[in-house]
Amino acid sequence: MIPQYGSGSGSGSRSASSSSSLNSSLQDTEDDHTIATILAEEERLKNDGRLGKRLSHLDSIPHTPRVIGDIPDPNDATLDHGRLSDRMTTYGLAELQIQGDGNCQFRALADQLLQNPDYHKYVRKQVVKQLKHHKNLYEGYVPMKYRSYVKKMKKLGEWGDHVTLQAAADRFEAKICLVTSFRDSGYIEILPKDGNPSRELWLSFWSEVHYNSLYQTGEVPTRVNRKKHWLF
Incomplete structure (x- = not known):
């Protein structure tokens, strides 16, 4: 038939x-x-850099791009989150809660860059383009076939790492200011390779778990959360 x-x-x-x-x-x-x-x-x-000016006394450590480390066990994660919360209070910072869907680093960057976490696909696309076109800058930090790494980072839901943060700093000519839950490195500045940032992006990093977007206390904008986000 x-x-x-x-x-x-x-x-x-x-x-x-x-x-x-x-x-x-x-x-x-x-x-x-x-x-x-x-x-x-x-x-x-142009961003007036008020947050950066107010926190200019913070000592940062040198940034080394790296892929994702071990995810902490629940007990360590609880301690890490408490340490990060204490630093938020000490520095007068507050977090805009970002969805925990695997795209949190790119969503937080999109919020800082574009005032909208939903533009994370654009940010990821630009970061992947940077990784692809400037292999010589990042390959040494990636402990796998570089082509496979770039292909992996193209996928929505793939977690960003400190290599993608460096690529974002380079691509957007930004100083990324990372307030972390690490015990010995609470504040990290990620500078573009040319050393001349035109903007500052402020993120919090609950180590190996989640990124949020940072603002001064009392100045967190209202955003519509379409899906779940990490609340501890």
């Missing part, structure tokens, strides 16, 4: 898939225009 094409559920399914792809493409195009507008406005106004 000759199969009949062009009718039935198969055709409807293909049509729905095409429609979904078109809608996704249109949304990405709309997002790109919005992101371009935000970046242009930021370039015009």
Whole structure:
């Protein structure tokens, strides 16, 4: 029997898939225009760096890009989170809670760069482009085949690490200020390779567990959380 094409559920399914792809493409195009507008406005106004000026007394340690280490056991994670919370209080900082969906580093960077964590796909895309085009800067820090590492980082939900943070600092010409839960390195500055940052991005890092976006206490903006986020 000759199969009949062009009718039935198969055709409807293909049509729905095409429609979904078109809608996704249109949304990405709309997002790109919005992101371009935000970046242009930021370039015009420039971040006044109030947070950085107020915390300029903090001593940072040299940053070494590295991939993700061991995830702490629950007891260590509890101690780490308490240590980070104490530092937030000491420094007068507050966290904008970011979704814990595997994209938290890129969402936190998107919040700092673009005032919207939902633009994390754009940030990841730019970071991957930096990794791909400047292999010589990062390959030595990656203990696996570099091509496989870059391919892995393209996937949504793949956790960012300190190599992607360095790539983000380089790509966006930003000083990334990381307040951590580490016992001996509570504050880390990640500088672009050229050493001339044009902006500051402030993140908290609950070590090997989660990133949030940082603001001065009382100045955390209101964001709509579409999915779950990490609350301890």
